[in-house]
Amino acid sequence: MTGTRVAHLFTLAALLAWWxxxxxxxxxxxPGPVPVFLRMLDFAGDSYLMTQVLVSIAHISCAIxxxxVIGCALAFASTYLSVTRLLIDGLLTPFLNAFSGIGWLFLALLWFGLNDVTVIFAVTMILIPFTAINVRTGLQQLDGEMMEMGLSFTRSPLRRFARIxxxxxxxxxxxxxxxxxxVSWKVVLTAELFGGxxxxxxxxxxxxxxxxxxxxxxVIAxxxxxxxxxxxxIFRPMQRKLDRRYSRA
Structure with a gap:
């Protein structure tokens, strides 16, 4: 039995158990699956419900x-500005990674009140470590031979940065x-529930x-x-393209 069939059978079994x-x-x-499905169809025809969907998408887009941008700035600063390395890698990134999402939400409520800024701020602060850590790892694992080869083609740091x-x-x-x-979809509901x-x-x-x-x-469905x-x-096709491109490289 293929993995696709197993996945479909599991989904069917879950729906039957739910019903x-x-x-x-x-x-x-x-409520049963049918009433929930009909309620989901209402989202498309109800301007108020669709507005709430678009607001959440806007919150997530802004936060991401x-x-x-902030996570990349931290990663690049830690890599290319040695004076900031201990501050960013040793203190700031671990702090952001460990600080509770609820804590950011409560702080945002105190600082900004019940509005969009509170939601975007809380979600952004939770997401920053994911970008900072991923990009910092990439910078640490850059191919040294390719970087040396770049020096033989150009002495411009900006050109090497852009091309390599x-x-x-x-x-x-x-x-x-x-x-x-x-992650953003997991945390935006909490942020909007309490602070939006x-x-x-x-x-x-x-x-x-x-x-x-x-x-x-x-809403959950x-x-x-x-x-x-x-x-x-979106993501899986892009991942396959990246895998093919960089596996050849």
């Missing part, structure tokens, strides 16, 4: 971009973005207060489907 359990408990605890260093770092950039995308005034997390909070379990399950589709349509 079976929904038959023996009240709908407000576990900010975390990528950046292309070699592409797999590490991609790994950082791919990891950040997955819009988004899917905010929608979950409203649905919880109204005991609208169908909406809660629909939507996020799962969205992440899986992005993984299958």
């Amino acid at each position: 079976g359990y929904s038959q023996i408990v009240p709908p407000y605890q576990v 971009v900010l975390a990528f 260093v950046l292309p070699l770092l592409v797999p590490y950039f991609f790994a950082a973005l791919r990891t950040s995308f997955g 005034n819009a988004g899917l997390g905010y929608l979950l909070n409203v649905a919880r207060q109204e005991l609208d379990t169908e909406t809660i399950f629909a 939507f996020i799962l489907l969205f992440v899986v589709i992005c993984e299958q349509v």
